[in-house]
Amino acid sequence: MSQDSIHIRGAKQNNLKNIDLDLPLNALTVVTGVSGSGKSTLAFDILYAEGQRRYVESFSAYARQFLERMDKPDVETIEGIPPTIAIDQSRAVKTSRSTVGTMTELHDHLKLLFSKIAVLYCRGCSRVVEKDTPQTVFKKLSPEGAPLVLTFPFAVPPLSWEEVKAGLLQAGFHRLLQGQNILNLEEVQEPPKGERDLEVVVDRFTYQAEARKRITDSLEQAFHFGKGKLHLYFPGENWRCEPFSDRLHCPHCDISYYDPVPNLFSFNSPLGACETCRGFGRVIDIDMDLVIPDPSKSLSEGAIKPWVTKPRRFQRLMEFCERKRIPEKKPFMELSEKQKKLILEGDGEYKGVRGWFRRLERKSYRMHVRVFLSRYRTYLLCPQCQGTRLKPAALDFRIEGKNVAEINAMSVGEAHDFFEELKPPAPMDKVASLILDEIRRRLGYLAGVGLEYLTLDRQSRTLSGGELERVDLTTAIGSSLVNTLYVLDEPSIGLHPRDSHRLVEILHRLRSNKNTVVVVEHDPEIIKESDFIIDLGPKAGEEGGRVVFAGPYEDLLKNRDSLTAAYLTQRKAIPFPSSHRRPIARRTIKVFGAKANNLKSIDV
Ligand SMILES: [Zn+2]
Ligand SMILES: [Zn+2]
Structure with a gap:
Protein backbone atom coordinates (compact mmCIF):
# COMPACT_ATOMS: atom_id res chain seq x y z
CA MET A 1 0.00 0.00 0.00
CA SER A 2 1.22 3.48 -0.77
CA GLN A 3 2.79 5.71 1.88
CA ASP A 4 0.85 8.79 0.93
CA SER A 5 -2.61 7.72 2.02
CA ILE A 6 -4.54 6.75 5.10
CA HIS A 7 -5.83 3.23 4.53
CA ILE A 8 -9.05 2.16 6.21
CA ARG A 9 -10.16 -1.43 5.83
CA GLY A 10 -13.36 -3.04 7.10
CA ALA A 11 -14.98 -0.10 8.90
CA LYS A 12 -18.16 -1.27 10.60
CA GLN A 13 -18.63 1.43 13.24
CA ASN A 14 -22.28 2.47 13.69
CA ASN A 15 -24.05 2.20 10.34
CA LEU A 16 -20.92 1.88 8.18
CA LYS A 17 -21.22 -1.19 5.95
CA ASN A 18 -17.77 -2.74 6.23
CA ILE A 19 -16.24 -0.08 4.01
CA ASP A 20 -12.70 0.29 2.65
CA LEU A 21 -11.27 3.73 1.91
CA ASP A 22 -7.97 5.36 0.99
CA LEU A 23 -7.71 9.03 1.92
CA PRO A 24 -4.85 11.03 0.41
CA LEU A 25 -2.40 12.62 2.86
CA ASN A 26 -1.44 16.32 2.52
CA ALA A 27 -4.78 16.94 0.88
CA LEU A 28 -8.14 18.51 1.61
CA THR A 29 -10.81 15.83 1.74
CA VAL A 30 -14.51 16.56 2.08
CA VAL A 31 -16.81 13.93 3.53
CA THR A 32 -20.33 14.60 2.37
CA GLY A 33 -23.71 12.91 2.12
CA VAL A 34 -27.17 13.28 3.59
CA SER A 35 -27.58 13.69 7.33
CA GLY A 36 -27.25 10.33 9.07
CA SER A 37 -25.31 8.74 6.21
CA GLY A 38 -22.29 8.08 8.43
CA LYS A 39 -20.15 11.18 7.71
CA SER A 40 -19.45 12.03 11.33
CA THR A 41 -18.84 8.38 12.17
CA LEU A 42 -16.11 8.22 9.56
CA ALA A 43 -14.56 11.59 10.42
CA PHE A 44 -14.77 11.60 14.19
CA ASP A 45 -15.47 8.10 15.51
CA ILE A 46 -12.88 6.53 13.22
CA LEU A 47 -10.27 9.01 11.94
CA TYR A 48 -10.14 11.30 14.93
CA ALA A 49 -10.56 8.57 17.54
CA GLU A 50 -7.83 6.42 16.03
CA GLY A 51 -5.45 9.36 15.52
CA GLN A 52 -5.91 10.38 19.14
CA ARG A 53 -5.69 6.83 20.45
CA ARG A 54 -2.33 6.21 18.78
CA TYR A 55 -1.05 9.55 19.98
CA VAL A 56 -2.06 8.78 23.56
CA GLU A 57 -0.51 5.32 23.34
CA SER A 58 2.83 6.88 22.46
CA PHE A 59 3.01 8.28 26.00
CA SER A 60 4.22 6.43 29.07
CA ALA A 61 1.72 4.47 31.12
CA TYR A 62 2.03 7.11 33.79
CA ALA A 63 1.16 9.99 31.47
CA ARG A 64 -1.62 8.00 29.84
CA GLN A 65 -3.69 7.89 33.00
CA PHE A 66 -4.14 11.66 32.75
CA LEU A 67 -5.29 11.59 29.15
CA GLU A 68 -8.70 10.79 27.88
CA ARG A 69 -8.69 7.28 26.50
CA MET A 70 -10.48 6.78 23.20
CA ASP A 71 -12.27 3.57 22.35
CA LYS A 72 -10.75 1.61 19.55
CA PRO A 73 -12.97 2.14 16.53
CA ASP A 74 -14.73 -0.81 14.95
CA VAL A 75 -12.35 -1.19 12.03
CA GLU A 76 -10.22 -4.10 10.86
CA THR A 77 -7.16 -1.97 10.09
CA ILE A 78 -6.16 1.66 9.76
CA GLU A 79 -2.72 2.54 8.45
CA GLY A 80 -0.83 5.74 7.83
CA ILE A 81 -2.78 7.94 10.23
CA PRO A 82 -0.91 11.00 11.57
CA PRO A 83 -1.51 12.64 14.98
CA THR A 84 -4.99 14.07 14.84
CA ILE A 85 -6.66 17.23 16.05
CA ALA A 86 -10.41 17.73 15.91
CA ILE A 87 -11.88 21.16 15.43
CA ASP A 88 -15.56 20.88 16.17
CA GLN A 89 -18.37 22.63 17.93
CA SER A 90 -18.59 20.43 20.99
CA ARG A 91 -15.75 22.04 22.90
CA ALA A 92 -17.38 23.68 25.88
CA VAL A 93 -15.77 26.84 27.19
CA LYS A 94 -16.63 27.48 30.80
CA THR A 95 -14.21 30.07 32.08
CA SER A 96 -15.02 33.73 31.62
CA ARG A 97 -11.29 34.34 31.27
CA SER A 98 -11.33 32.84 27.81
CA THR A 99 -12.00 35.41 25.11
CA VAL A 100 -11.58 35.55 21.35
CA GLY A 101 -8.28 37.31 22.10
CA THR A 102 -6.93 34.63 24.43
CA MET A 103 -8.18 31.73 22.28
CA THR A 104 -6.38 33.03 19.23
CA GLU A 105 -3.24 33.99 21.19
CA LEU A 106 -3.77 37.57 20.02
CA HIS A 107 -3.92 38.50 23.69
CA ASP A 108 -0.37 37.20 24.18
CA HIS A 109 0.93 38.93 21.09
CA LEU A 110 -0.72 42.20 22.04
CA LYS A 111 0.87 42.23 25.46
CA LEU A 112 4.26 41.63 23.87
CA LEU A 113 3.70 44.39 21.34
CA PHE A 114 2.61 46.81 24.06
CA SER A 115 5.70 46.03 26.10
CA LYS A 116 7.79 46.82 23.02
CA ILE A 117 6.32 49.84 21.31
CA ALA A 118 3.59 51.42 23.46
CA VAL A 119 4.08 55.03 24.51
CA LEU A 120 3.45 56.03 28.12
CA TYR A 121 1.37 59.15 28.79
CA CYS A 122 1.41 60.78 32.21
CA ARG A 123 -1.98 60.53 33.86
CA GLY A 124 -1.37 63.88 35.55
CA CYS A 125 -0.36 66.07 32.62
CA SER A 126 -0.74 63.84 29.52
CA ARG A 127 2.89 64.43 28.57
CA VAL A 128 4.79 61.54 27.04
CA VAL A 129 6.83 59.84 29.74
CA GLU A 130 10.01 58.19 28.63
CA LEU A 248 9.48 55.94 33.98
CA HIS A 249 8.64 58.93 36.07
CA CYS A 250 6.92 62.17 35.17
CA PRO A 251 9.19 64.81 36.69
CA HIS A 252 6.46 67.44 36.27
CA CYS A 253 3.85 65.58 38.33
CA ASP A 254 6.26 63.42 40.35
CA ILE A 255 4.37 60.24 39.40
CA SER A 256 6.31 57.01 38.90
CA TYR A 257 5.16 54.38 36.44
CA TYR A 258 5.59 50.64 36.06
CA ASP A 259 7.94 49.32 33.46
CA PRO A 260 5.92 47.98 30.53
CA VAL A 261 6.63 44.28 31.11
CA PRO A 262 4.34 42.07 28.99
CA ASN A 263 2.22 40.80 31.90
CA LEU A 264 1.25 44.34 32.84
CA PHE A 265 -1.04 44.16 29.79
CA SER A 266 -2.66 40.86 30.73
CA PHE A 267 -5.81 40.54 32.82
CA ASN A 268 -4.81 36.91 33.38
CA SER A 269 -1.72 38.01 35.31
CA PRO A 270 -1.75 39.43 38.85
CA LEU A 271 0.57 42.14 37.57
CA GLY A 272 -1.96 43.51 35.10
CA ALA A 273 -5.29 42.42 36.54
CA CYS A 274 -7.51 45.07 38.12
CA GLU A 275 -7.19 44.70 41.88
CA THR A 276 -10.88 45.22 42.58
CA CYS A 277 -12.29 42.56 40.25
CA ARG A 278 -9.09 40.49 39.88
CA GLY A 279 -9.33 40.71 36.12
CA PHE A 280 -12.94 39.60 35.70
CA GLY A 281 -14.22 43.02 34.73
CA ARG A 282 -17.25 42.55 36.91
CA VAL A 283 -17.85 42.40 40.62
CA ILE A 284 -20.56 40.72 42.64
CA ASP A 285 -22.56 43.31 44.48
CA ILE A 286 -25.92 43.82 46.10
CA ASP A 287 -28.42 44.88 43.46
CA MET A 288 -30.57 47.67 44.88
CA ASP A 289 -33.26 46.98 42.29
CA LEU A 290 -33.70 43.61 43.96
CA VAL A 291 -33.56 45.05 47.48
CA ILE A 292 -36.20 47.67 46.63
CA PRO A 293 -38.20 45.92 43.90
CA ASP A 294 -41.16 48.28 44.18
CA PRO A 295 -40.10 51.88 44.90
CA SER A 296 -43.72 53.05 44.89
CA LYS A 297 -44.02 51.40 48.31
CA SER A 298 -43.18 53.48 51.35
CA LEU A 299 -40.66 52.39 53.96
CA SER A 300 -43.44 51.59 56.41
CA GLU A 301 -45.14 49.47 53.74
CA GLY A 302 -41.97 47.40 53.44
CA ALA A 303 -40.12 48.99 50.51
CA ILE A 304 -36.92 47.32 51.77
CA LYS A 305 -37.81 43.77 50.81
CA PRO A 306 -35.25 41.80 52.86
CA TRP A 307 -36.44 43.57 56.03
CA VAL A 308 -40.11 42.72 55.61
CA THR A 309 -39.46 39.50 57.52
CA LYS A 310 -36.96 41.06 59.98
CA PRO A 311 -38.97 42.93 62.67
CA ARG A 312 -35.89 44.19 64.53
CA ARG A 313 -34.32 45.64 61.37
CA PHE A 314 -37.65 47.19 60.48
CA GLN A 315 -37.99 48.71 63.94
CA ARG A 316 -34.52 50.24 63.80
CA LEU A 317 -35.26 51.66 60.35
CA MET A 318 -38.41 53.34 61.67
CA GLU A 319 -36.43 54.83 64.57
CA PHE A 320 -33.77 56.07 62.18
CA CYS A 321 -36.43 57.70 59.98
CA GLU A 322 -37.84 59.50 62.97
CA ARG A 323 -34.41 60.69 64.08
CA LYS A 324 -33.55 61.96 60.58
CA ARG A 325 -37.09 63.19 59.85
CA ILE A 326 -37.42 60.90 56.84
CA PRO A 327 -41.14 60.51 56.00
CA GLU A 328 -41.64 56.76 56.36
CA LYS A 329 -45.10 56.85 54.78
CA LYS A 330 -43.94 58.48 51.54
CA PRO A 331 -43.28 56.20 48.53
CA PHE A 332 -39.56 55.42 48.48
CA MET A 333 -39.16 56.88 44.99
CA GLU A 334 -40.46 60.25 46.18
CA LEU A 335 -37.81 60.63 48.88
CA SER A 336 -34.99 63.07 48.19
CA GLU A 337 -31.68 61.71 46.92
CA LYS A 338 -30.13 62.63 50.25
CA GLN A 339 -32.78 60.70 52.19
CA LYS A 340 -32.42 57.66 49.93
CA LYS A 341 -28.69 57.75 50.44
CA LEU A 342 -29.12 57.87 54.23
CA ILE A 343 -31.36 54.80 54.11
CA LEU A 344 -28.91 52.87 51.95
CA GLU A 345 -25.57 54.04 53.33
CA GLY A 346 -26.54 55.01 56.90
CA ASP A 347 -24.96 57.86 58.82
CA GLY A 348 -22.03 56.12 60.48
CA GLU A 349 -23.87 55.19 63.64
CA TYR A 350 -26.74 53.61 61.76
CA LYS A 351 -25.22 51.37 59.09
CA GLY A 352 -28.03 51.47 56.55
CA VAL A 353 -29.00 48.76 54.07
CA ARG A 354 -25.49 48.36 52.67
CA GLY A 355 -23.94 48.13 56.11
CA TRP A 356 -26.38 45.39 57.01
CA PHE A 357 -25.46 43.44 53.86
CA ARG A 358 -21.76 43.92 54.60
CA ARG A 359 -22.26 42.40 58.02
CA LEU A 360 -24.15 39.48 56.52
CA GLU A 361 -21.37 38.86 54.03
CA ARG A 362 -19.00 38.23 56.90
CA LYS A 363 -21.29 35.38 57.92
CA SER A 364 -21.59 33.94 54.45
CA TYR A 365 -19.82 30.76 55.54
CA ARG A 366 -23.27 29.77 56.79
CA MET A 367 -25.29 28.13 54.10
CA HIS A 368 -28.63 29.83 54.75
CA VAL A 369 -26.94 33.25 54.77
CA ARG A 370 -25.32 32.44 51.46
CA VAL A 371 -28.63 31.42 49.96
CA PHE A 372 -30.26 34.56 51.31
CA LEU A 373 -27.51 36.80 49.91
CA SER A 374 -27.63 35.15 46.52
CA ARG A 375 -31.17 36.44 46.05
CA TYR A 376 -29.96 40.03 46.20
CA ARG A 377 -26.66 39.70 44.43
CA THR A 378 -25.85 40.52 40.88
CA TYR A 379 -22.86 41.07 38.64
CA LEU A 380 -22.06 44.72 38.15
CA LEU A 381 -19.48 46.37 35.95
CA CYS A 382 -16.32 46.73 38.01
CA PRO A 383 -16.32 50.33 39.28
CA GLN A 384 -12.52 50.44 39.36
CA CYS A 385 -11.63 49.34 35.83
CA GLN A 386 -15.02 49.91 34.15
CA GLY A 387 -14.87 46.39 32.79
CA THR A 388 -11.48 46.78 31.13
CA ARG A 389 -10.15 44.16 33.61
CA LEU A 390 -6.81 45.97 33.83
CA LYS A 391 -4.98 48.13 36.33
CA PRO A 392 -4.90 51.86 35.55
CA ALA A 393 -1.13 51.52 35.18
CA ALA A 394 -1.62 49.29 32.13
CA LEU A 395 -3.98 51.75 30.48
CA ASP A 396 -1.51 54.66 30.56
CA PHE A 397 0.39 52.97 27.71
CA ARG A 398 -0.89 53.58 24.21
CA ILE A 399 -0.17 52.58 20.64
CA GLU A 400 -1.38 55.20 18.16
CA GLY A 401 -3.52 56.69 20.90
CA LYS A 402 -5.20 53.40 21.85
CA ASN A 403 -4.63 51.55 25.10
CA VAL A 404 -4.79 47.78 25.24
CA ALA A 405 -8.36 47.77 26.59
CA GLU A 406 -9.52 49.93 23.70
CA ILE A 407 -7.87 47.55 21.27
CA ASN A 408 -9.47 44.55 22.99
CA ALA A 409 -12.85 46.25 22.64
CA MET A 410 -12.35 46.55 18.87
CA SER A 411 -13.97 44.12 16.50
CA VAL A 412 -11.69 41.87 14.51
CA GLY A 413 -12.38 44.02 11.44
CA GLU A 414 -11.51 47.28 13.22
CA ALA A 415 -8.40 45.80 14.80
CA HIS A 416 -7.36 44.40 11.43
CA ASP A 417 -7.60 47.86 9.83
CA PHE A 418 -5.90 49.47 12.82
CA PHE A 419 -2.86 47.21 12.70
CA GLU A 420 -2.65 47.19 8.91
CA GLU A 421 -2.47 50.99 8.93
CA LEU A 422 -0.22 51.21 11.98
CA LYS A 423 3.05 52.88 11.18
CA PRO A 424 5.22 51.81 14.06
CA PRO A 425 7.66 54.32 15.44
CA ALA A 426 10.96 53.85 13.66
CA PRO A 427 13.21 52.18 14.38
CA MET A 428 11.31 49.14 15.57
CA ASP A 429 13.42 46.22 16.65
CA LYS A 430 13.20 42.90 14.89
CA VAL A 431 11.21 41.14 17.61
CA ALA A 432 8.58 43.88 17.65
CA SER A 433 8.13 43.76 13.90
CA LEU A 434 7.76 39.97 14.02
CA ILE A 435 5.08 40.34 16.70
CA LEU A 436 3.28 42.97 14.66
CA ASP A 437 3.36 40.71 11.58
CA GLU A 438 1.92 37.87 13.63
CA ILE A 439 -0.90 40.06 14.94
CA ARG A 440 -1.73 41.19 11.42
CA ARG A 441 -1.66 37.61 10.17
CA ARG A 442 -3.92 36.25 12.88
CA LEU A 443 -6.43 39.08 12.51
CA GLY A 444 -6.34 38.38 8.79
CA TYR A 445 -7.24 34.73 9.39
CA LEU A 446 -10.14 35.69 11.65
CA ALA A 447 -11.43 38.19 9.12
CA GLY A 448 -10.82 35.51 6.49
CA VAL A 449 -13.33 33.14 8.04
CA GLY A 450 -15.98 35.84 8.23
CA LEU A 451 -15.59 36.75 11.91
CA GLU A 452 -14.84 40.48 11.45
CA TYR A 453 -17.72 41.37 13.71
CA LEU A 454 -16.47 39.58 16.86
CA THR A 455 -14.73 41.80 19.38
CA LEU A 456 -11.44 40.54 20.79
CA ASP A 457 -12.79 40.73 24.34
CA ARG A 458 -15.88 38.70 23.46
CA GLN A 459 -16.14 35.81 25.91
CA SER A 460 -15.61 32.46 24.22
CA ARG A 461 -18.50 30.86 26.03
CA THR A 462 -20.94 33.23 24.31
CA LEU A 463 -19.83 32.16 20.83
CA SER A 464 -22.01 29.95 18.68
CA GLY A 465 -20.71 26.50 17.76
CA GLY A 466 -19.79 27.55 14.23
CA GLU A 467 -18.02 30.69 15.44
CA LEU A 468 -16.08 28.73 18.03
CA GLU A 469 -15.00 26.22 15.42
CA ARG A 470 -13.80 28.90 13.02
CA VAL A 471 -11.89 30.70 15.78
CA ASP A 472 -10.21 27.38 16.61
CA LEU A 473 -9.44 26.90 12.94
CA THR A 474 -7.54 30.19 12.75
CA THR A 475 -5.61 29.28 15.89
CA ALA A 476 -4.65 25.96 14.28
CA ILE A 477 -3.21 27.78 11.27
CA GLY A 478 -1.41 30.22 13.53
CA SER A 479 0.21 27.46 15.55
CA SER A 480 1.86 26.04 12.39
CA LEU A 481 1.88 22.34 13.25
CA VAL A 482 3.05 20.05 10.48
CA ASN A 483 2.16 16.48 9.49
CA THR A 484 -1.07 16.63 11.41
CA LEU A 485 -4.52 15.41 10.52
CA TYR A 486 -7.19 18.02 11.17
CA VAL A 487 -10.78 16.82 11.32
CA LEU A 488 -13.41 19.53 11.05
CA ASP A 489 -17.15 19.42 11.49
CA GLU A 490 -19.05 21.71 9.11
CA PRO A 491 -16.97 24.86 9.64
CA SER A 492 -19.30 26.71 7.25
CA ILE A 493 -22.24 26.54 9.67
CA GLY A 494 -23.54 30.02 10.27
CA LEU A 495 -21.17 31.46 7.69
CA HIS A 496 -22.64 33.63 4.98
CA PRO A 497 -22.35 31.78 1.62
CA ARG A 498 -20.47 34.72 0.11
CA ASP A 499 -17.66 34.04 2.63
CA SER A 500 -17.26 30.38 1.64
CA HIS A 501 -14.33 31.09 -0.66
CA ARG A 502 -12.45 32.71 2.22
CA LEU A 503 -12.99 29.63 4.34
CA VAL A 504 -11.64 27.58 1.43
CA GLU A 505 -8.49 29.74 1.40
CA ILE A 506 -8.00 29.08 5.09
CA LEU A 507 -8.47 25.33 4.62
CA HIS A 508 -5.94 25.38 1.80
CA ARG A 509 -3.50 27.23 3.99
CA LEU A 510 -3.93 24.63 6.71
CA ARG A 511 -3.20 21.91 4.15
CA SER A 512 -0.13 23.69 2.80
CA ASN A 513 1.82 22.95 5.99
CA LYS A 514 2.08 19.27 5.00
CA ASN A 515 -1.11 18.73 6.91
CA THR A 516 -4.07 16.59 6.01
CA VAL A 517 -7.51 18.14 6.35
CA VAL A 518 -10.74 16.16 6.49
CA VAL A 519 -13.91 18.23 6.56
CA VAL A 520 -17.50 17.12 6.99
CA GLU A 521 -19.29 19.59 4.70
CA HIS A 522 -22.24 20.34 2.43
CA ASP A 523 -21.08 23.69 1.14
CA PRO A 524 -20.82 23.37 -2.68
CA GLU A 525 -17.90 25.78 -2.92
CA ILE A 526 -15.84 23.87 -0.37
CA ILE A 527 -16.67 20.56 -2.08
CA LYS A 528 -15.60 22.05 -5.40
CA GLU A 529 -12.28 23.32 -4.07
CA SER A 530 -11.30 20.11 -2.30
CA ASP A 531 -8.78 17.55 -3.54
CA PHE A 532 -10.79 14.47 -2.70
CA ILE A 533 -14.44 13.82 -1.99
CA ILE A 534 -16.06 10.96 -0.14
CA ASP A 535 -19.80 10.75 -0.61
CA LEU A 536 -21.51 8.45 1.86
CA GLY A 537 -25.05 7.20 1.51
CA PRO A 538 -27.08 6.65 -0.39
CA LYS A 539 -29.52 7.52 2.39
CA ALA A 540 -29.61 7.87 6.15
CA GLY A 541 -29.30 5.28 8.91
CA GLU A 542 -29.50 1.64 7.84
CA GLU A 543 -29.88 2.74 4.22
CA GLY A 544 -26.63 4.68 4.43
CA GLY A 545 -23.10 3.81 5.49
CA ARG A 546 -21.81 2.93 2.03
CA VAL A 547 -19.23 4.72 -0.08
CA VAL A 548 -21.25 6.08 -3.00
CA PHE A 549 -18.28 7.91 -4.42
CA ALA A 550 -14.63 8.54 -3.58
CA GLY A 551 -12.43 10.60 -5.86
CA PRO A 552 -11.74 14.08 -7.22
CA TYR A 553 -14.40 16.67 -8.03
CA GLU A 554 -14.39 16.21 -11.82
CA ASP A 555 -15.17 12.53 -11.41
CA LEU A 556 -17.90 13.25 -8.88
CA LEU A 557 -19.79 15.36 -11.40
CA LYS A 558 -19.89 12.40 -13.81
CA ASN A 559 -21.15 10.03 -11.14
CA ARG A 560 -24.76 8.97 -11.70
CA ASP A 561 -25.32 7.38 -8.26
CA SER A 562 -24.30 10.22 -6.02
CA LEU A 563 -27.09 12.40 -4.67
CA THR A 564 -24.47 15.01 -3.90
CA ALA A 565 -23.38 15.02 -7.54
CA ALA A 566 -27.00 15.36 -8.61
CA TYR A 567 -27.38 18.27 -6.27
CA LEU A 568 -24.18 19.95 -7.42
CA THR A 569 -25.05 19.62 -11.08
CA GLN A 570 -28.59 20.81 -10.34
CA ARG A 571 -30.05 17.57 -11.66
CA LYS A 572 -32.07 17.46 -8.51
CA ALA A 573 -32.96 20.05 -5.95
CA ILE A 574 -32.34 18.23 -2.74
CA PRO A 575 -33.03 19.80 0.58
CA PHE A 576 -30.04 19.18 2.78
CA PRO A 577 -31.60 18.52 6.11
CA SER A 578 -28.84 19.46 8.51
CA SER A 579 -27.96 22.81 7.02
CA HIS A 580 -31.31 24.00 5.73
CA ARG A 581 -33.73 22.92 8.37
CA ARG A 582 -37.32 23.81 7.75
CA PRO A 583 -38.99 25.30 10.78
CA ILE A 584 -41.61 23.08 12.34
CA ALA A 585 -44.44 25.30 13.41
CA ARG A 586 -44.93 24.04 16.93
CA ARG A 587 -41.28 23.58 17.74
CA THR A 588 -39.86 26.97 16.84
CA ILE A 589 -38.45 29.10 19.60
CA LYS A 590 -39.55 32.66 19.27
CA VAL A 591 -36.96 35.34 19.97
CA PHE A 592 -37.87 38.98 19.83
CA GLY A 593 -35.55 41.96 19.79
CA ALA A 594 -32.40 39.92 20.33
CA LYS A 595 -29.63 42.48 20.52
CA ALA A 596 -26.86 40.84 22.46
CA ASN A 597 -23.49 40.41 20.75
CA ASN A 598 -23.76 40.72 16.98
CA LEU A 599 -27.51 40.31 16.66
CA LYS A 600 -28.98 43.51 15.29
CA SER A 601 -32.42 43.53 16.85
CA ILE A 602 -33.82 40.55 15.04
CA ASP A 603 -37.06 38.68 15.48
CA VAL A 604 -36.87 34.98 14.67
ZN1 LIG B 1 2.89 64.53 34.37
ZN1 LIG C 1 -11.91 45.78 37.75
Missing part, protein backbone atom coordinates in the same frame (compact mmCIF):
# COMPACT_ATOMS: atom_id res chain seq x y z
CA LYS A 131 13.21 57.18 30.24
CA ASP A 132 15.71 59.91 29.58
CA THR A 133 19.37 59.26 29.03
CA PRO A 134 22.15 61.86 28.84
CA GLN A 135 21.86 61.50 25.05
CA THR A 136 18.09 62.10 24.87
CA VAL A 137 18.38 65.08 27.23
CA PHE A 138 21.17 66.51 25.11
CA LYS A 139 19.00 66.23 22.00
CA LYS A 140 16.27 68.27 23.66
CA LEU A 141 18.60 71.21 24.40
CA SER A 142 18.44 74.48 22.47
CA PRO A 143 19.18 77.11 21.37
CA GLU A 144 22.86 77.22 20.58
CA GLY A 145 24.63 79.48 23.04
CA ALA A 146 21.96 79.31 25.76
CA PRO A 147 23.40 79.47 29.28
CA LEU A 148 22.40 76.52 31.45
CA VAL A 149 22.71 75.43 35.07
CA LEU A 150 22.62 71.70 35.69
CA THR A 151 21.60 70.46 39.15
CA PHE A 152 20.32 67.34 40.82
CA PRO A 153 17.82 67.24 43.67
CA PHE A 154 19.39 66.02 46.89
CA ALA A 155 17.35 64.95 49.91
CA VAL A 156 19.24 66.06 53.02
CA PRO A 157 20.16 62.97 55.06
CA PRO A 158 19.61 63.01 58.85
CA LEU A 159 23.15 64.15 59.63
CA SER A 160 24.66 67.35 60.92
CA TRP A 161 24.98 70.12 58.34
CA GLU A 162 28.77 69.96 58.59
CA GLU A 163 28.72 66.27 57.70
CA VAL A 164 26.33 66.83 54.77
CA LYS A 165 28.55 69.60 53.45
CA ALA A 166 31.68 67.52 53.84
CA GLY A 167 30.08 64.66 51.93
CA LEU A 168 29.07 66.86 48.99
CA LEU A 169 32.44 68.61 48.89
CA GLN A 170 34.20 65.28 48.90
CA ALA A 171 32.09 64.12 45.94
CA GLY A 172 33.29 67.23 44.11
CA PHE A 173 30.25 69.50 44.40
CA HIS A 174 30.95 73.03 45.54
CA ARG A 175 27.80 74.97 44.72
CA LEU A 176 24.12 75.05 45.58
CA LEU A 177 21.35 76.73 43.66
CA GLN A 178 18.88 78.56 45.85
CA GLY A 179 16.14 80.42 44.05
CA GLN A 180 18.09 82.26 41.40
CA ASN A 181 21.31 82.44 43.37
CA ILE A 182 24.29 80.17 43.12
CA LEU A 183 25.88 79.80 46.52
CA ASN A 184 29.34 78.63 47.43
CA LEU A 185 28.66 75.54 49.52
CA GLU A 186 31.54 76.20 51.92
CA GLU A 187 30.02 79.56 52.82
CA VAL A 188 26.55 78.19 53.55
CA GLN A 189 26.45 78.08 57.35
CA GLU A 190 23.15 76.31 57.88
CA PRO A 191 20.83 74.14 55.79
CA PRO A 192 18.32 76.11 53.71
CA LYS A 193 14.92 76.41 55.39
CA GLY A 194 11.99 74.27 54.29
CA GLU A 195 11.68 70.60 53.43
CA ARG A 196 12.65 70.92 49.81
CA ASP A 197 15.62 69.05 48.45
CA LEU A 198 18.88 70.84 47.95
CA GLU A 199 19.65 71.78 44.37
CA VAL A 200 23.25 70.70 44.00
CA VAL A 201 24.98 72.32 41.03
CA VAL A 202 26.85 69.85 38.83
CA ASP A 203 27.86 72.16 36.02
CA ARG A 204 27.30 75.53 34.38
CA PHE A 205 27.75 75.76 30.64
CA THR A 206 26.46 77.28 27.46
CA TYR A 207 24.76 74.87 25.13
CA GLN A 208 26.84 74.12 22.06
CA ALA A 209 26.21 71.18 19.79
CA GLU A 210 29.97 70.68 19.61
CA ALA A 211 30.31 70.29 23.37
CA ARG A 212 28.36 67.06 23.30
CA LYS A 213 30.92 64.98 25.12
CA ARG A 214 31.38 67.35 28.03
CA ILE A 215 27.66 68.03 28.43
CA THR A 216 26.59 64.38 28.31
CA ASP A 217 29.29 63.52 30.86
CA SER A 218 27.85 66.12 33.22
CA LEU A 219 24.31 64.91 32.59
CA GLU A 220 25.40 61.38 33.37
CA GLN A 221 26.93 62.51 36.63
CA ALA A 222 23.78 64.43 37.57
CA PHE A 223 21.56 61.39 36.88
CA HIS A 224 23.88 59.27 38.97
CA PHE A 225 23.93 61.50 42.06
CA GLY A 226 20.30 62.57 41.64
CA LYS A 227 19.20 58.92 41.78
CA GLY A 228 17.76 59.20 38.31
CA LYS A 229 16.62 62.81 38.45
CA LEU A 230 18.19 66.04 37.22
CA HIS A 231 17.11 69.63 36.66
CA LEU A 232 18.20 71.99 33.92
CA TYR A 233 17.76 75.71 34.59
CA PHE A 234 17.66 78.32 31.84
CA PRO A 235 18.81 81.60 33.45
CA GLY A 236 18.21 83.41 30.15
CA GLU A 237 14.53 82.44 30.31
CA ASN A 238 13.78 83.72 33.79
CA TRP A 239 15.31 80.59 35.33
CA ARG A 240 12.85 78.22 33.73
CA CYS A 241 13.43 74.70 35.10
CA GLU A 242 13.19 71.59 32.95
CA PRO A 243 13.15 68.35 34.98
CA PHE A 244 14.29 65.00 33.58
CA SER A 245 14.19 61.44 34.85
CA ASP A 246 15.97 58.32 33.68
CA ARG A 247 13.13 56.13 34.96
